[in-house]
Amino acid sequence: MSSVNSTPRHPSTFILIGIPGLEAEHIWISLPFFAMYITAFIGNCIILYVVKTERSLHVPMYYFLSMLAATDLVLSTSVSPKMLALFWFNSREIYFGNCLTQLILVLCFSSIESGIFLAMAVDRYVAICNPLRHSVILSNPVIARMGLAILIRGLLVSIPVCFLVIRLPFCSNNVVLFSYCGHFAVVKLSCADTLINTVYGLSLSILVVGFDVTFTVLSYVMILRVVFRFPSKAARLKAFSTCSSHICVILTFYILALFTFLTHEFGRNIPLSAHVMMASLYLLLPPMFNPIIYGVNTKQIRCQVLAMVRFNRRR
Structure with missing residues (x-):
């Protein structure tokens, strides 16, 4: 009997508010959310x-851009369909396994995007x-x-969260005051001590994001030192324009992440x-x-998209 009582109790479903x-x-909220997802x-x-079809884009910058696009697809798709179903059809129930999968996907691919x-x-x-050594240093392998x-x-930073959540008992409260299964929103429903989950979640956010932000900033500090030494103003402007889209993307991601963390x-x-x-x-x-940022600011992608549009119109 004691072994039965010590087994963590999980609700079959959670209720998303x-x-x-x-x-x-x-x-009304669902309309801009739907537009953003589409x-x-x-x-x-x-x-x-x-990037896949244009061989001239088979270079490191666009390989990383492809990784970013695939990550963004997983991140947005992991939460948006269920969120929109909740808004449109009042579909509030989510199975425990699906909730856990959503939670892990958000943590895992947020870390991947930062990396x-x-x-x-x-x-x-x-x-x-x-x-001169760009293609040698950053070869395909x-x-x-x-x-x-x-x-x-x-995977390494998110999988432990799965086991930390599974070990928790959820007694009677299964109402998640969130639009998706966020880590802290689910953990706070447990009727047991969640200190380990809280400490791990905060440590994960600080260490992973702190490491990535620190070395990203260092990279751009070194880039700026080199750029300001360029003798030609045109060369400096070209270097700045090359980095501008990346900086805009980084700022959008980390500002929203920081604001979400601070409000929590x-x-x-x-x-x-x-x-x-x-x-x-x-x-x-x-x-x-x-x-949008890469499509507007990157000439190669912009030209390829416009070429695709013209080709489809001719057909």
């Missing part, structure tokens, strides 16, 4: 297609500071190993609806903006 306090406005889905699929940003910063550093290392890191940890006076809204936008805005 959506945006607490704004349930009556779910239909834009992210189509935009990232176009990026993947263009890809660091890899892209390294690529820009090598391209600008050591252009090296890029493959970097991508594999980023993927493995994402220190925003006691901030309404829960604002916190949930920001956490949802964190998974929708970057995947939407990334293909």
